[in-house]
Amino acid sequence: MPDRQPIEPSPFITEKNRAPVTVPPSDDFADAQRGLLATPHLPAVPTKDGERVAWDFAGYDFLREGDSDGRPASVNPSLWRQGQLTALAGLFHVTQAGSRAVYQVRGYDLSNMTIVTGDTGLIVIDPLASYETAQYALELYRNATDDRRPVSAIIYTHSHVDHFGGSRGLFAEKNDEVPAGLDVYAPAGFLEHAISENVFAGPAMARRSEYMYAAQLDKDPYGQVGSGLGLTISTGEVTLIPPRHYVGGPEIRPVPEQDWSPQYVIPWRPGLYALTIDGVPVVFQLTPGTEAPAEMNFYFPELRALCMAENATHTMHNILSLRGAQVRDPHAWSAYLTEAIRTFGEHTEVEFASHHWPRWGNANILEFLGNQRDMYAYLNDQALRLIDAGLTPTEIAEELRELPAGLAGHWYDQGYYGSLSHNLKAVYQRYIGWFDGNPAHLWALPPAEAGARYVAAIGGPEAVVTQAREALRADPPQYRWAAELLNHVIFATGADGFEIDETTLSEARELQAQTFTQLGYGAENGTWRNFYLTGAWEVLDGPQKPVVHGASDLVRSMSLDQFFAALAKSVDGPKAAAEQSGPIVLRWAVRSETASAEVKDGTEPEHVCTTTLRNGALIYVDGTDPLAGKPTATIRLTRATLNQLALAGPRFPHTFDQLVTEGAIEVDDKAAVDTVFGYLTFPDPVFPIVTPRRRTGA
Template identity: 45%
Template sequence: MPSAFFRPVCALLLSLPLLSACDSSPNTLAGDGASASTVAANQQLAQQLPLADQRDFEQANRGLIAKPESLEVRNDNGEVIWRLADYDFVQGDAPTSVNPSLWRQAKLNNIHGLFKVQDGIYQLRGFDLSNMTLIEGNSGWIVIDPLTAKETAKFAMDFAMQHLPQKPVSAVLFTHSHIDHFGGVLGLIDRAANNDIPVIAPHGFLEEATSENIIAGPAMTRRASYMYGRELVRNAQGHVGSGLGKGPAFGTFGIIEPNVLIDQTGHEMTIDGVPFIFQYTPESEAPAEMTFYLPQHKAFCGAELVSRNMHNLYTLRGAKVRDARKWSAYIDQARELFADADTYFASHHWPIWGQQQIQAFLSGQRDTYKYIHDQTVRHLNNGLTAGEIAERLQLPDSLAQNFSNRGYYGTLKHNSRAVYQGYMGWYDGNPAHLDPLPESETASRYVQLAGGSLALFRQAETAFQQGDYRWAAELLNHLVFADPDHHSGRQLLARSYRQLGFQSESGPWRDVYLSAAQELLQGVSDNAIDISKMKDVLMQSPVSNFFDSMSVRLKAEQADEFQSLVIHFTDLNESHYLWIENAVLHHRPVRASDNSELRLNVSHELFVDMLLGSAGLKQTLLSDELSVDGSVLELIRFFTLFEKPETNFNLVTP
């Protein structure tokens, strides 16, 4: 990520005055800011796990061909968008401020370079959040999942070509519709190239890849900044990795429309002389996803259907709940279909070699998701709520002792809540929770009930001293929502969040807690993500997606008088009719019966620029790419009916 994202908050946090306590109190801090309670909790977990087992490290290092002297990637403006050296501190024994299991995973994810998986299969790991795999074909390289950004993909491919035969890209495969697996494609091939080479993806890929996050994008982006620790320093008191990898590269994102779609399991295809057998796995880890098997290599690519950690059934940035039953069934299907595989590799992490080891890994992944599903439903059918189930559920030792099933990314607690939500929704059946008071109102009344701010603060202080950080955070959250300017309350809440972060085995949980602590002390950063970097992806999105996005930005209270508008995209030869009825925006392709006194003629690209905010309507009225039939003032009024979402809204304060 750009260095501007990193803020020197560690010194500030560590310099905060300690609460009054004797040296033996759980509040006593180690040199890195971990309390005695946190140290004890992390040590207890370390004793429960086989942390000395080196097999994963042996596998992660196996086949290393070369690593760059400096893995630093810059954009065209010279800004750093990816620098692995930011994680050089992740070495040696776990500091007390990091969960030792997460530290182990972070060390594994630091192992980077160009690797030989087997003859004809190579991986670039550590050049971005995800892996890029190269399969040697007869005439060129078949590229699997070209990373997140154009800059990192180009850097990785250029490095690979220093050590492998210099051949062109002969095909591209997108295993699924998440941006860290397709966003860098324009760093490898020009968009026109998809007329010349196969670009292969699962059915529904382009729609899912371009529509994800458009409607709820501002909220998801804001929450993603917490989930990935975007504003945190990279050190033992800050961001150490996401569990799934290090972190995403915030470079220039692109996409190419596939010309070959996979829509069934068992589909066979020879790509540049290499036979492939595909497995179609929609609505698993991604809405559009596939895995594949290389029979000549006896190699199974698990995409992100499986990975070396427990994945998300629900992601903290916000997304639709994933179906644990389907997910588990797809893994079992792959286990049977590709039972001859003696090599496994995927879109994240490191490979596995040996049929027995691969079968055991797939069985563990299969059973992890099915266990979460089955036991959550068992308990909800016995009347337990989502919170009660999350607190009760534990993986059996046969799964929990295997690091590939640990909650480094998803967690048992929030995944069980996802299963509950998928079946039961937000309401737990208790009428007191059917129409609760707003958070700030509830908080004010709890503070009053506690006897005032000072009394509640003292209760929270006692909880903190006892190492009961979850309860301290619960109390202090009420205090801060009732009185956002309560300085001591904000400080102690931040300190509680930090200890919870230091204990978290999940990379995203750690980042969420530490990001919240930072914002309580420093306020919300104005370092918003530059959405113009998404322009190329948005240009491939159907224009109807943008009208859907406009619908959820309509200021309904001002919209009841506006009638209709036709927008004609001059370069697409496509026209859409928009009208407002009952303070709701509707849209559809123009019909012969649709009449409107107002018509905007605009190029697709200029329209996208307008929506991104890089081109304003008033400034573009004289552009050759835009003309208006009808009242210009009425057109301007139409666009003023849509608000610009607040991208840096508060999360930890009202």
């Protein structure tokens, strides 16, 4: 937590934030409190070891207690309203038909946990992001309803961690014992995407998530007031019970017309899947490549209830998450919303999602889904229109600063999580990429060098700081320009030969913190606010140590391909290429324990794969590398041992040695293996973002 006096909002920002809000009233507050059965009875959810807080309820009391008119000058009023809505925590009864009911636990994590009462137990949809929050959410349900029946099935709506990370917490009440054969459902491609997102750029995304969700920032009107989609992300243990059934996989195929049953209520359409889960009929629509690469909407005919996963929420969502991600497809997203409306629309009386509160009433739901659909189509098509007119990303975002009135007039289309500005740029990125076509930008100087030269050209550090101070004092204040000027000064310190006195540098940092803070206070987008305020903290106090939480389930679910992809991207390529003239070929024989348990005859089938280090690249081949000769060394180990290596992080080479000594790994030419592992490097979990990384040559 920043140990400083809060920065007050400037008169300009104060006036902006106190101005009347123009969006017409809605039923959101009534809907977000409808069916409340129980509220959290603890100020916080502790982590398993009791050492930390995984989720803080009390920290957000200021949002629950503040009335919607008592808006602080340091928070954008629209974001303040969204923060108040997302802070409403508890167990909510959503809908009922006979003994069948839908409940939601909300405000226990970034996401919601939904519980549907099955014939024999509970069907849990999306068990939150951490073991601990899922455990406490289920306990809240049990205590409020006295329903002690077991969890009979889990459904993951999509492949993002806030929808599966708590899965094992559902079995905390059973000493973590997950029943054998538990029915766990997910959309096709779920596991691959759930893991791969954490393999390739996972550490960088984790670092940027610290900015995006600002979980370590103080929770108060000067700090974190939510993330737009929910408050923040919990910081407990990430777990994953792998799915057993994939909708759209080889075992669950679309239902042919002749097999369609009237119990599904909606008319047959091609490409629909139908299952009965613990006695409950469910109809599924796959929506790959929308909010997540593997995602699905589904419908409960008995309840006339539609789960929209994360495809329709009470915000404009992200086409590109600011933590970093692969860019999404708003055209497909919009088309799948049309398909959902056409398939389920007229038969739906209640709609809920894995974030925010439900909506009731058919007309209300159709209006909502229709305007969400139009919003994603609009931003996609208008970005493309302007791309074709020759505009670059920043120009497009400047040209289109507002949605049309028919969309902007609804709270659920405001940019609390995605923003029109960064989503338009994302469409550019999707179709055109990082280069805007201008050769002046084809080979630009890196920030430290560019900074040093700009500062020199303007007349030195003091002159730049003076101009920044003037920009901040201007009426209206020029925050964006001040941020750019000060960024040059701060990054210039990373260039060799750049000189700046301590007083000027600390003034630059102070002014940049001021600038970021005012931009944060003004932002309607929760993640923009979090980025600006975390940036302000970092520019003054340096990068903060991240909260580290375990995720060993993810490692266990990695494919060999993913394991070796993670290893390959850790290799110091230039060094390896310079030092090794010939290839180093390692043959890996990996024994699978699950297979041996099934075979039960003592033979352990081996899976053989090869890694070849040549030209600075570590190439993984399933089986034998056709370009490599005889293996330099063979490594024999079990999959469990391989997992231990994957979990070792920077201690990888050390752990390898230890496991060889213990006999868990057999290796014939250890020197060759040591050479390869000698090139491994490990991610920096606290790399600086608003200050230069290190001094570079100018």
